[in-house]
Amino acid sequence: MTAWAVDWLRAFGVTVAAEAIVAVPLLRRSESGLGRRFAGVVLVNLTTHPLVWFLFPGLALPYTTRLVLSETFAVGFETCAYWVIWPALGPRRAVLVSLVANAASLACGLLLRSARLLH
Secondary structure (H helix, E strand, O other), X not given: OOHHHHHHHHHHHXXXXXHHXXXXXXXXXXXXXXXXXXXXXXXXXXXXXXXHHHHXXXXXXXXXXXXXXXXXXXXXXXXXHHHHXXXXXXXXXXXXXXXXXXXXXXXXXXXXXXXXXXX
């Protein structure tokens, strides 16, 4: 396996773990099944994470701008996805789940990056 694939898999694992810890409990009101909530978090991140990881870093923009754009994209897309998957969640709760989950994964990623454990 190539180094970039290993790096992405590590980052994806951190993202899913961080977001699942936050989102799975927050989704309980709209979905009783633990497995379905976890699967939803994984599927949503399978859609957004590759773009955040591979597309946004390739943009000819300063790091902070790319970071803000990629995280805004992730929160926006994941909000819509959670609301589509679980309509009873409602738009406000979908924003809350996505925002808090993405804040958790961003914090973990930045912390691990500063410790040079992630690239």
